[in-house]
């Protein structure tokens with residue numbers, strides 16, 4: 511008899527799942543309630559929310575809510591039925607694609623139902639088995655999963671490390687010459703955990719020495735970086751040299767959906783070869799109409815991005831002034847690194863939420879190295895300077911308690927239960 515497939519699942523919930531019993535509902539799968547904004551409710555109490563990617567504050571903007579509601583009335587949530595290629599294509603989808611392409615200075619764009627699947631599928635469609643992929647070792651899961659579908663060679667380079675990028679381009683060049691394929695290099699515009707921008711400018715400069723195509727996932731850069739908000743490519747002055755540009759609607763656009771943008775010929779190819787779009791229902795009309803409104807606001811309301819950056823600068827500046835380690839962020843993503851165990855991190859977050867009314871994401875081992883606690887904060891345009899001040903005061907208090915061993919004592923029971 512073979513072993514029951516579920517046996518391993520019954521025994522082991524996985525590296526994060528093992529915390530479910532003590533963490534679920536509070537540290538993971540928490541329920542934030544009330545309208546999406548700078549302050550929401552968590553377990554009945556008001557908290558300042560630093561964990562929502564609503565960078566420009568559009569999620570609950572009255573003009574956005576109005577268009578979303580009107581589109582809901584006009585189209586319902588079913589329209590259009592079918593995949594784009596078969597029966598789910600509309601003028602509004604085309605209009606949004608044209609406007610997005612123009613906004614990010616590309617010839618054409620194509621809509622994706624979700625960023626994650628869209629990235630996976632785009633990587634899959636761009637390469638064939640003779641091609642070689644070169645990508646950052648810290649890449650988002652959707653890039654890793656896209657690369658997993660690739661039947662040919664792939665190389666990771668050390669995170670944002672130019673020597674490593676070049677070394678791997680040399681290896682890839684050798685491989686591609688032997689196989690007769692080409693090279694796809696993939697970076698993020700902004701790395702979502704630590705907030706560093708990808709080395710887009712330096713990577714583009716390498717195009718003079720190596721023959722590769724450059725694909726950028728700019729989920730966190732779109733709407734937040736660059737003079738017009740067109741993202742990390744615009745910020746670094748290399749948008750034209752990005753061959754395929756990706757952004758999701760899940761962050762600055764405060765919605766669902768995503769798009770890729772590139773030369774017309776590439777988009778024409780992708781629209782006939784992106785399996786995640788060919789074999790899935792079209793992006794629903796309410797989301798398309800809503801995205802048109804959001805894009806219009808990105809273009810015409812620079813004050814949203816200005817307010818966002820006022821908050822980012824106040825928060826990051828204040829944390830640095832108080833001696834917090836915020837790593838090497840070059841974006842709105844604001845990481846705060848502290849030293850401590852997982853149980854200590856739990857006690858600390860509980861203190862932040864219960865006694866200071868601060869809600870931010872917590873990242874621990876195995877996502878980051880053992881012994882480190884990462885509190886990840888996402889400032890938005892809806893935050894106020896008062897929110898920033900209260901948060902800075904709270905952070906000073908929790909650091910003191912972390913250093914004087916309060917959390918170690920509080921978390922002893924949890925630590926004992928998990929052998930930490």
Ligand SMILES: Cc1ncc(COP(=O)(O)O)c(C=O)c1O
Nearest residue numbers: 624625626650702729758760768
């Ligand atoms: C870097 C990056 N790429 C892709 C995605 C996936 O986008 P979506 O939420 O639209 O699936 C995310 C998260 O939203 C992300 O942070």
